Amino acid sequence: MSRDFKSISVNPLSGNLGAEIAGVDLSGALTNAQFSEIRDAFHRHSVIVFRDQELDPDDHLAFARRWGEINVNRFFTPVEGHPMVAEVRKEPDQTENIGSGWHTDHSYDTAPALGSILVARVVPEFGGDTLFSSMYMAYDMLSPGLQKVLEGLKAWHSSRHVFGPNAGAETSRTGRIGNPDKATQDSLHPMVITHPGSGRKALYVNPEFTTHIDGWSHEESAALLGYLFQHGANPHFTCRLSWAEGTLAMWDNRATWHCALNDYPGQRRLMHRITVEGEPL
Ligand SMILES: O=C(O)CCC(=O)C(=O)O
Ligand SMILES: [Fe+2]
Known part of the structure; x- marks a missing residue:
């Protein structure tokens, strides 16, 4: 009997978040051991990237289902014939892209999606990278004084x-x-969460969906959130992903922000996205 010992390797993209995982074909069924290595890497690196995958929407769904129930986004147009897969599309004649501001997917839900899984279908010749920022770093790099204040606060998120x-x-x-x-x-969420998978504390507010701090005036709220939004986008907390056709990336919505760069005018970019159900924070 031949046994396949080809092992998975995890290669960090930066010191704070992001890792490319090599040695796995996601179109086949993953063993429990493989999946558990991938899940560990996800909790350690927050953004995991697989290159050169040949996945149809059903393979993409099967991989997503290893993580939990599918959370169907109610705003994105689905892929034809695949109601659970959302399209993230920009046509050559469109000027706006989806997700260009720093955000965390689904923070407006009471049980925000735990992660999003994007597969690149059509990529521009240049541009169209995605930036990610570590909200563990954002929390860790605040002073103990402000950390303590934030731990007692909740903020509202809205779509x-x-x-x-x-x-x-x-x-x-x-x-x-x-x-x-x-x-x-x-939805009301704590401003600092303890990540259920890693046990680490993360800042949980984001510029796109967080509207105000519970119990604070608009002015007070805008001042503190404005500071946190600028702090969270610190380039030292980030990594950058360049996509190629067949790249699959999964990011942790409880530990990261992301922002899709809109720097490829006149070119098409098409991604397929599946979000995985989370839990109240
Ligand atoms: O297109 C991208 O790189 C990311 C877009 C986005 O924000 C998302 O799919 O959640
Ligand atoms: Fe997004």
Whole structure:
């Protein structure tokens, strides 16, 4: 009987977050041992990247299901014939891209998605990288004084101003983002969370969806959140991912922010995204 001992290797992209994982073909069934190595790497590095994968939407779904239930995003247009897979698309004639501001996916939900899994289908000749920032670092690099203050606070997150009917829907959203009537929920989350997988503390606010600090005036809230939003985008906390067709990346929504660079005018970029259900924080 031949046994396959080909081992997985995990190669960090930066000192704080991000790692490329080699030696796995995600189109086949993963053994429990392989999956457990991948999960450890995910908890250690927050963003895991697999190159040269040949995955159809069903393979993508099967990999996502190893992590938990699928959380179907109610605003993104799905891939035709695959209602659980969302499209992240920018056509050559569109000027706006999806996810260009620093954010954490689904923080507006009461049980935010634990992670998002993106597969690159069409990439521009240049540009279209994604930046990630470590919210463990963002927390760790605050003073003990401010850490203590934040640990006693909660903040509100909302989808209304981003996906709702008054979000100033640009024409370029047409066909990509819909269901504005479903942008009705606001959620309250601790400003510092203890990550259920790693046990580390992470800053849990983000510039796109966090609207205000619970119990604070608008002015007070804007001052502190403004500081935290600038602090979280510190380049020392980040890594940068350049995509190629067949790259799959999964990021931890409880430990990172991300931002999709819009620097490829006139070119097409198409990604498939699946988000995995999380738990209340
Ligand atoms: O296109 C990307 O690189 C990321 C877009 C985004 O924010 C997302 O899919 O959640
Ligand atoms: Fe996103």
